[in-house]
Amino acid sequence: MPVTPTFPGVYIEEVPSGVRTITGVATSITAFIGRALRGPVDDPITINSFGDFERTFGGLWVDSALGYAVRDFYLNGGTRAIIVRLYRDPAAGNTHATLDANGLTMTAVSPGAWGNKLRGRIDHQTRPLLPGELLNTLFNLSVRDDTTGEIEVFRNVSITAGHFRQVDKVLLNESKLVRAPALPGALPADHPNPLAGEDVWADNAIATNSKVLVADEGDDGQELDENEFTGPNKETNKEGLFALNKADLFNLLCIPPYTTTATGLDVDNSLVSSAASYCELHLAMLLVDPPSAWNDKEDAKIGIAAGVGTVSKNASLFFPRLRQPNLLRDNQVEAFAPCGAVAGIFARTDAQRGVWKAPAGLEATLVGVPELSVPLNDAENGELNPLGVNCLRVMRPAGRVVWGARTLQGDDRFASEWKYIPVRRTALFIEESLFRGTQWVVFEPNDEPLWAQIRLNVGAFMQTLFLQGAFQGTTPREAYLVKCDKETTTQTDVNNGIVNILVGFAPLKPAEFVIIKIQQLAGRAQA
Numbered sequence: 001m002p003v004t005p006t007f008p009g010v011y012i013e014e015v016p017s018g019v020r021t022i023t024g025v026a027t028s029i030t031a032f033i034g035r036a037l038r039g040p041v042d043d044p045i046t047i048n049s050f051g052d053f054e055r056t057f058g059g060l061w062v063d064s065a066l067g068y069a070v071r072d073f074y075l076n077g078g079t080r081a082i083i084v085r086l087y088r089d090p091a092a093g094n095t096h097a098t099l100d101a102n103g104l105t106m107t108a109v110s111p112g113a114w115g116n117k118l119r120g121r122i123d124h125q126t127r128p129l130l131p132g133e134l135l136n137t138l139f140n141l142s143v144r145d146d147t148t149g150e151i152e153v154f155r156n157v158s159i160t161a162g163h164f165r166q167v168d169k170v171l172l173n174e175s176k177l178v179r180a181p182a183l184p185g186a187l188p189a190d191h192p193n194p195l196a197g198e199d200v201w202a203d204n205a206i207a208t209n210s211k212v213l214v215a216d217e218g219d220d221g222q223e224l225d226e227n228e229f230t231g232p233n234k235e236t237n238k239e240g241l242f243a244l245n246k247a248d249l250f251n252l253l254c255i256p257p258y259t260t261t262a263t264g265l266d267v268d269n270s271l272v273s274s275a276a277s278y279c280e281l282h283l284a285m286l287l288v289d290p291p292s293a294w295n296d297k298e299d300a301k302i303g304i305a306a307g308v309g310t311v312s313k314n315a316s317l318f319f320p321r322l323r324q325p326n327l328l329r330d331n332q333v334e335a336f337a338p339c340g341a342v343a344g345i346f347a348r349t350d351a352q353r354g355v356w357k358a359p360a361g362l363e364a365t366l367v368g369v370p371e372l373s374v375p376l377n378d379a380e381n382g383e384l385n386p387l388g389v390n391c392l393r394v395m396r397p398a399g400r401v402v403w404g405a406r407t408l409q410g411d412d413r414f415a416s417e418w419k420y421i422p423v424r425r426t427a428l429f430i431e432e433s434l435f436r437g438t439q440w441v442v443f444e445p446n447d448e449p450l451w452a453q454i455r456l457n458v459g460a461f462m463q464t465l466f467l468q469g470a471f472q473g474t475t476p477r478e479a480y481l482v483k484c485d486k487e488t489t490t491q492t493d494v495n496n497g498i499v500n501i502l503v504g505f506a507p508l509k510p511a512e513f514v515i516i517k518i519q520q521l522a523g524r525a526q527a
Contacts, residue, residue: 018453022437022461027355027429028347030073031082031250031284032340033241034066034258035224038114041087042239044247048081050074055148057083058114062328063220065256065265069340072322073254075368076341077348082250084243086228087111090219097218099178101210102188104141104167106178108218116217117146118177119201121209124190126156134160136187141167143177144201144209152177159184224258230274241271241278249432251425252346253279253286254339265337266291272309276408279314283428283435285421286315288408289337294319295373297380304387311388313409313418314428318342318390318402320374322366335373338392341366345402356426356470358405358510360390362398369400385512386412390421405510423507426470434458434503446494451484454501458482462505472506480505 003011031044037058039045047053053070060067066083073081089095097108097115102122108115126138141154152175157167161183168180194200194208201209212218234240244250255275257265272288279286288308294300300319308317318338325331342359345366349359372392376384381391381403388411390404407424409416418424438458444450462480465471473479483502493500 018456019460020437020440020453020457022433022457024429024461024465025249025432025436026080027251027425028078028343028350029080029082029250030078030252030254030343030347031084031244031247032066032070032073032254032256033084033229033243034069034086034256035061035064035221036066036083036085037061037064037220038110038112039083039085040110041085042237042243044082044084044243046080046082046247048079053081053083057085058112058147060328062326063223065258065337068324068336069254069256072336072338072340072368073344073347076344076366077351078340078344079347079351082244082247084240085110086224086240088222088224088228090221093219094216095218095221097212098216099143099210099212100216101141102191103186104180104184104188105182106143106171106180109175109177109179111218111221113218113220114145114147116212119144119146119209119211120178121200122188122190124187133158133163137163138165139188139190143175145177146201150177159187226268226271229255229271241275244278244282250282251284251428252343253284254343255286256337256339257289257292266293267309269307269309272315276310276312276315280312283432284314285425285428286310286312287339287342288315288317289339290317290319290321292321292335297374297376297383300374300384300389301387304384304389308408311408311411311414313407313416313424315408316390316406316410316421317388317408318392318404319384320372320376320392322369322392323371323373324369333371338366341369342402354468354470355429356422356508358420358422360402360405360510362395362401364402365398366392366400366402372400388414405512420507420510420512423509426505426507430462430465430503430505433461434501437461438501441499446489446497446499448485450499451486451489454484454499455482458484458501458503462503465505470505470508472508478506 003013039057050071095111099106099118099120101120121142123140137158137160138156141157144151154170157165157170168183171178171180191208192206198204229240235242238245255267257267259266276286291303294303321335322338323333324336326334345364346359349357376391376393384391385404388406388408390406393403395401405421407418407421410419459482462482466476466479471479481504488500488502
């Protein structure tokens with residue numbers, strides 16, 4: 001508030017500058033959806049390395065393409081990913097493994113056969129009782145995951161309801177492996193100590209631990225279908241594809257193949273359509289994998305003409321698939337979907353140059369990809385490129401690279417302003433950044449002082465991008481515009497509580513066709 005002078009002297013007043021810095025959002029957070037060996041279901045989990053994926057979701061799995069796509073993402077420069085694990089209940093059998101440790105019944109924290117490797121151990125070497133604690137109510141619990149070797153120890157837990165170390169509550173809050181659905185009726189018996197030379201967690205003649213019985217084993221579930229992504233009530237319950245509603249931000253979406261067909265692994269066209277629409281709502285890009293039946297250039301031309309489920313400006317398709325050794329099948333070479341590797345190249349290019357740079361070219365090399373399923377030459381590339389198909393090529397000496405940067409609106413016949421991936425992604429980046437960076441405008445008086453502040457702050461953000469080389473033009477006036485005044489916001493808008501901001505920019509479009517003209521200079525005539 002202004003200072004009220006009451007005596008002769010010097011007064012100091014801090015005056016707000018009116019500058020509210022708009023920070024650019026991340027541009028390459030990639031969401032992956034599919035099956036995994038373990039981990040939370042229908043819950044978006046952020047990871048920062050493939051090691052995180054192995055610890056939380058079990059790593060590579062021969063029955064799912066998800067792990068291979070995440071691996072390729074990090075091999076090619078990816079930094080942050082969001083994983084949504086889906087699980088389809090088995091036709092018969094248990095979803096979660098159940099472990100009975102001498103009367104204490106526990107279930108695996110997430111569904112899957114991974115829980116069959118759990119072991120539990122009880123001992124009564126507890127602390128002295130506190131005032132009010134009853135005899136024969138405290139025990140120590142240890143749980144081991146034989147797959148990873150991880151051991152969790154919970155000391156001085158109690159079977160007494162309301163105890164501050166009530167065992168089911170302790171497991172709920174502290175354990176990453178198990179839950180106790182109910183308190184045991186009596187104190188679980190302790191396990192005997194191992195004999196000399198025995199491992200306490202081994203299958204000893206005198207059992208020193210409890211393990212999951214065959215009748216209580218969990219199951220990895222059935223192969224996914226489209227209903228697990230977009231079926232009834234999935235959006236309402238924020239499950240499947242819509243589990244990403246619980247994530248703060250994602251920029252790229254990959255749905256690795258999940259259905260087994262006569263020709264291989266694919267994603268249903270109807271799901272591609274739903275995913276593209278979802279990405280448009282969330283200002284993200286969908287990376288579409290080529291169907292496994294596309295075995296040559298002609299298949300690709302026929303397939304793209306028939307449709308891949310969407311022609312969204314927020315989707316792009318890359319062809320062909322990658323041929324890589326499968327570590328889980330004695331390094332036999334197989335075809336894998338390219339979405340993970342391409343998403344990694346998007347992230348690498350964003351970090352090195354910016355979202356306005358096309359994620360293609362000689363520097364967009366595919367790491368960990370010894371060969372491609374379909375070799376393409378210049379002429380074949382020339383047939384597919386105008387149809388909006390981004391080709392993966394072998395370009396010496398760079399090796400295997402991404403050699404296309406068009407959205408599925410990139411077919412020349414669409415004449416779309418969103419033909420190119422970097423143009424579309426730059427627009428999405430600006431939209432998301434301004435959406436988040438102008439929240440302070442809500443409930444401010446809608447008049448010229450507010451409009452001036454908006455012009456100042458949005459203009460500063462756009463000027464920063466201009467200085468980084470995001471736009472065409474040699475001056476800010478040529479590169480971008482920010483307009484917010486009585487022309488964009490009429491009196492009717494003010495009466496309705498609306499402020500309109502006009503932001504325009506001149507994008508750096510890819511130099512897709514480089515034409516070199518050579519002219520011979522005529523010699524000067526001899527005098």
